[in-house]
Amino acid sequence: MATDTKIVLIMEYDGSHYHGFQLQAKLPTIQGEMEKALRKLTGEKIRVMAASRTDTGVHARGQVASIRTKSSLPAETFVKGLNYYLPRDIAVKDAFRVRGTFNARRDAISREYRYHILNYPTRSPMRRSFACLVRGDLNIEAMNEACRALVGRHDFASFATRLESREKSTVRRVYQASVERDGELIVFRIVANSFLPHQVRNTVGALLNVGRGKMTVADFYSIIEAKKPGLAGPMAPACGLCLIRVNYPYSWEEIRN
Numbered sequence: 596m597a598t599d600t601k602i603v604l605i606m607e608y609d610g611s612h613y614h615g616f617q618l619q620a621k622l623p624t625i626q627g628e629m630e631k632a633l634r635k636l637t638g639e640k641i642r643v644m645a646a647s648r649t650d651t652g653v654h655a656r657g658q659v660a661s662i663r664t665k666s667s668l669p670a671e672t673f674v675k676g677l678n679y680y681l682p683r684d685i686a687v688k689d690a691f692r693v694r695g696t697f698n699a700r701r702d703a704i705s706r707e708y709r710y711h712i713l714n715y716p717t718r719s720p721m722r723r724s725f726a727c728l729v730r731g732d733l734n735i736e737a738m739n740e741a742c743r744a745l746v747g748r749h750d751f752a753s754f755a756t757r758l759e760s761r762e763k764s765t766v767r768r769v770y771q772a773s774v775e776r777d778g779e780l781i782v783f784r785i786v787a788n789s790f791l792p793h794q795v796r797n798t799v800g801a802l803l804n805v806g807r808g809k810m811t812v813a814d815f816y817s818i819i820e821a822k823k824p825g826l827a828g829p830m831a832p833a834c835g836l837c838l839i840r841v842n843y844p845y846s847w848e849e850i851r852n
Contacts, residue, residue, distance in 0.1 A: 599663045600852065602673060603693050604629075604643075606658040609684040611724045611834065616649045616658070625649070625685060629660070632680035636673070637666040646699040646841040647706050650793065652833030654725065657840035661699045692852040699841075705770060705786050707839040710799045710831065712781040726780065727799075727835035733806035735776050738783075741805045741815040742772040745785070745798065753818045753826040754798050755791035765791060765822070774802065786842075799831035 606625075614622040618630075626643050633641040646659040668676070673690040681687070711726040713719055718728050752765040771786040783799055801818060804810040818827050 599665055599695070601693050601695050601697055602662050602664060602670060602690055603697065603699070603847070604660045604662065604673070604677075604687050605689040606660055607656050607686050607688055608654060608658070609724065610649060610652050610654045612684065613651070615651045615653070616645050616647070628682055628685055629677070632677050633662065635680045636676040637664055637668065639664060639666065644699050646703045647838050649838055650833060653836045653838070655838040658838055659699050659703070659841040661693070661697060691847065693850045694852050697850055702843055703841050704844050705788055705842045706790065707784070707786045707842070708790070708795050709837050709839050710783040710795060711835045711837070712783070713779060714781050715779045724834055725837070727832045729803060731807065733781065733803070734808065735774055735781070735806065737812055738774040738802045738806045740812045741802055742774060744816050744819055745769045745772040749819055750822045751791055751794055751819070752822040752824050754794045755824050756793040756797060756830060767791065767794070793830055795836060796831045796833065797827040799835070800828040803831065
């Protein structure tokens with residue numbers, strides 16, 4: 596009898612037409628498309644586990660997922676085969692077998708997200724799916740001053756739109772947070788151990804209010820201190836948000852099987 600092996604899949608996707616990563620009844624999701632493709636490739640009903648459950652409309656360049664399979668297909672065949680069956684807006688960039696104890700979500704030590712803002716007077720058809728249009732001047736220096744309040748271990752309850760039963764604590768550790776301008780594009784980058792529901796998009800909404808002068812940096816600090824769900828925002832659109840990478844305390848070479 597064939598024994599199960601665990602395979603890691605490094606994924607990229609345009610989340611515009613999906614209701615997030617996680618399976619939802621009768622709605623298109625990234626996980627749903629992955630599991631359909633896996634069944635066509637292997638003949639097995641396989642559950643896909645992801646490191647970060649991205650929301651509706653959110654993109655990923657470095658999502659990490661894992662599967663258990665009895666298939667003896669080479670890892671490179673999973674890349675080619677899944678990309679054959681997957682829609683064009685989802686791709687597997689790499690695949691490799693790992694030790695059976697690997698857990699894509701629990702083993703991760705941090706996730707990096709970036710939020711892209713098109714700061715320009717007119718819309719861009721080429722960027723509309725991957726950046727949020729914001730007209731008018733933005734004070735990048737003030738936004739970065741507010742970012743400094745995010746770094747460290749804090750209770751981020753105010754930045755969650757909702758709190759789910761699985762959220763035993765609203766305390767998170769942010770390792771890096773910054774805003775940079777590159778011409779007409781502004782990028783907010785944040786690295787943390789994990790995130791609360793809608794935390795990044797609500798953070799961006801509050802930072803934009805700081806940048807527009809509608810909120811002071813002191814007000815931003817007060818939002819953190821209040822620890823009241825739903826206080827930050829308004830929530831920025833999903834189109835600008837992208838999961839860049841998931842970090843682990845070891846290299847892939849160390850856990851390859």
